[in-house]
Amino acid sequence: MINKQIILKFIHLFIYFFIFLFLYLFIYSNNVRAQQITLSISPPVVELLVKPDKSLLIGYTIRNLADPTPLSVKVRTFSPQGDYGEIVIDPELISPIRFSLDNTDMQFEQPFFMKSRDTVQALLRIRVPEGTPEGDYYFTVLAETEPAPQIGGTSTSVAKATIGSNLLLTVTKSGRVEVKGRISLFQMTPDFTFHMFGREYQVVESGRNIPVDLVVQNTGKNLIKPQGEIVLRGPLGQKTSYSLFSQNVLADSSRLLRTLENNESPVLHTVNVSGYFMGVYTLSANVNFGEGASQLYANTSFIGVPIRFSIAMLVILTISVLIIVSKRKRRKE
Amino acid sequence: MRDIIIITVIIIITVILAPSAIHAINMNSNLYRIQFGSVNSGGQKMSDPVDGTYNLSASLGQTAAGQFESAGYIIKAQFQYIYSKIPFTFTVSSIQANLGTLIPSTPASTSINLTVSFGGAGQYIVTAAERTPLKNFTNNPIPNTVCDGGINTCTITLAKPWTSLSAYGFGYNMTGSDIPADFTNSTYYRPFADLSVPENPATVMTSVDVTQNLTPTPNPTLTSAPVLTGTPRNTTHQSTMTFKANISPLQAAGSYFTVIHFVATPSF
Numbered sequence: 001m002i003n004k005q006i007i008l009k010f011i012h013l014f015i016y017f018f019i020f021l022f023l024y025l026f027i028y029s030n031n032v033r034a035q036q037i038t039l040s041i042s043p044p045v046v047e048l049l050v051k052p053d054k055s056l057l058i059g060y061t062i063r064n065l066a067d068p069t070p071l072s073v074k075v076r077t078f079s080p081q082g083d084y085g086e087i088v089i090d091p092e093l094i095s096p097i098r099f100s101l102d103n104t105d106m107q108f109e110q111p112f113f114m115k116s117r118d119t120v121q122a123l124l125r126i127r128v129p130e131g132t133p134e135g136d137y138y139f140t141v142l143a144e145t146e147p148a149p150q151i152g153g154t155s156t157s158v159a160k161a162t163i164g165s166n167l168l169l170t171v172t173k174s175g176r177v178e179v180k181g182r183i184s185l186f187q188m189t190p191d192f193t194f195h196m197f198g199r200e201y202q203v204v205e206s207g208r209n210i211p212v213d214l215v216v217q218n219t220g221k222n223l224i225k226p227q228g229e230i231v232l233r234g235p236l237g238q239k240t241s242y243s244l245f246s247q248n249v250l251a252d253s254s255r256l257l258r259t260l261e262n263n264e265s266p267v268l269h270t271v272n273v274s275g276y277f278m279g280v281y282t283l284s285a286n287v288n289f290g291e292g293a294s295q296l297y298a299n300t301s302f303i304g305v306p307i308r309f310s311i312a313m314l315v316i317l318t319i320s321v322l323i324i325v326s327k328r329k330r331r332k333e
Numbered sequence: 334m335r336d337i338i339i340i341t342v343i344i345i346i347t348v349i350l351a352p353s354a355i356h357a358i359n360m361n362s363n364l365y366r367i368q369f370g371s372v373n374s375g376g377q378k379m380s381d382p383v384d385g386t387y388n389l390s391a392s393l394g395q396t397a398a399g400q401f402e403s404a405g406y407i408i409k410a411q412f413q414y415i416y417s418k419i420p421f422t423f424t425v426s427s428i429q430a431n432l433g434t435l436i437p438s439t440p441a442s443t444s445i446n447l448t449v450s451f452g453g454a455g456q457y458i459v460t461a462a463e464r465t466p467l468k469n470f471t472n473n474p475i476p477n478t479v480c481d482g483g484i485n486t487c488t489i490t491l492a493k494p495w496t497s498l499s500a501y502g503f504g505y506n507m508t509g510s511d512i513p514a515d516f517t518n519s520t521y522y523r524p525f526a527d528l529s530v531p532e533n534p535a536t537v538m539t540s541v542d543v544t545q546n547l548t549p550t551p552n553p554t555l556t557s558a559p560v561l562t563g564t565p566r567n568t569t570h571q572s573t574m575t576f577k578a579n580i581s582p583l584q585a586a587g588s589y590f591t592v593i594h595f596v597a598t599p600s601f
Contacts, residue, residue, distance in 0.1 A: 016343055019340060023343070023344065035427065035429070036425065037423075037428055038424040038448075039422070039424075040420040040423070040450075041420060044421040044451070044599040045601060047408070047409040048406060049406060049407040050405065051405040054405040056408070058408065061420070065422065066424065067428075085456045085601065086458055086539070086600075087458065087600070087601070089598070091531070138601070145428075147592045148429065154431050154432065154588055155431070155441070155588050155589040156429050156590055157429070157430040157432070157463075157576050157593045158428060158429055158430075158591070158592045159428050159592075160592050160593065160594045161425045161595050161597070162594065162595065162596040163422075163423045163598070164596060164599075165599065166599065166601045248601050
């Protein structure tokens, strides 16, 4: 009888323990989620002005903010592409500049394991050998994950994530750089154009935003930082200025400059000029490359016409005339 | 009654023992040494620990724009025209995009999210490319999609509609922030650039305005608090990449595999 009670109590205890385990493991278990990659790198861009036969060290902070992953570091050359600041990273590193990692536990292109929320500092040693030709050299320091092996049985695209930081290196013996550039494009987008007396006239609808593009071409062998403004002058002498954002234009490339105006348009323009335009307006671009450098100037003009309003008025006028004429005809009849 | 009391006690104990989130932050490590640490309060002078050939003076935060001079070189870290404490960060929501077992003339699709955070001014670019076309274990590849074909023939830089069940291949669609304008809607696809050809990776996300708020806020006045006119800073931009595969009846059903290489870089 006593034994039966003990067994019963033991069974009860087991049931309670099972309920406890059920609540603890099933209710408080973590959400299941896919393995994620989140990498950060700092600084995002580094500019260097170096004499030949010099060596220097730059620390890149790489953080793994998601799941543990193997990671490797490498350096590749890049070249600018197009007018919008895009780059093409070369598959190999072919350059007279020499790179190495000062870290004792890290080598180029050798994977190392990064735990979740881990931070490493890649100590990049840059050596510019004596006799390195003067000019600009552009590199991207890349931290990339190693793709996970395929899980059998399903079709899978495995993600390999790489994060990069650009390194703009100018080699110069004297410290002087070649600053040469020109305005290769300064244009607005009119609604239509017409020619009269050998001149082209650009016409825009009065109420619409006018996209303006300003592209500067670097004709020198070192990067340049154009500064300046775009000025809109109206028929009554009114003036609006848009300051240019100082962006790098790399050697032998062009770049669409931007202004400090917030540009929400999905299509990239230097600035979207807004207002209600009536009459002849002039847009001018003043660009310089720093103190002492020569000024570049370009201008264009347009005529603001309330096209939609005029068409609407014309339609109303036509309809009104037709109504009046038809009424008069009826009266005569 | 006693059982109810015991179960209630168990529930209470379970609640008390509920695990709370624990986050560890590595402040230092013996695996690396801080050369240009983020000094966010005050500055310091330091010399090259290797050969002592130069001195550095870091003022109020290396994370802010700065210029370091030494004999023979000048370093400018970060963007010079705007300060940032948010590093350039790139997230891929899942390391695997699982399309399941592919069946002829039955399109399979799956999505992952790409996220970029950036406190600095300037542009960023995310490119994507495939290491090889999707292949099975016998190295039989699924060709990259040309979408519906004819006038709707897509390329690695131009998305076109892909809705026909008899249009076979492997491609991707983009929706969300900062995506190329040719992804008009969710039926528009592109093939991946093939690194084995080799082809240049295609841009899948880019923005010149990431996280920046360039609209100046007014100076404070003595009489009243300033009214802030700037738009709120959005530090995260996210897009969704949808993978799609449709195999022909001539293609073997089964499992196919490839590696998609995403590269996120800030502009220069």
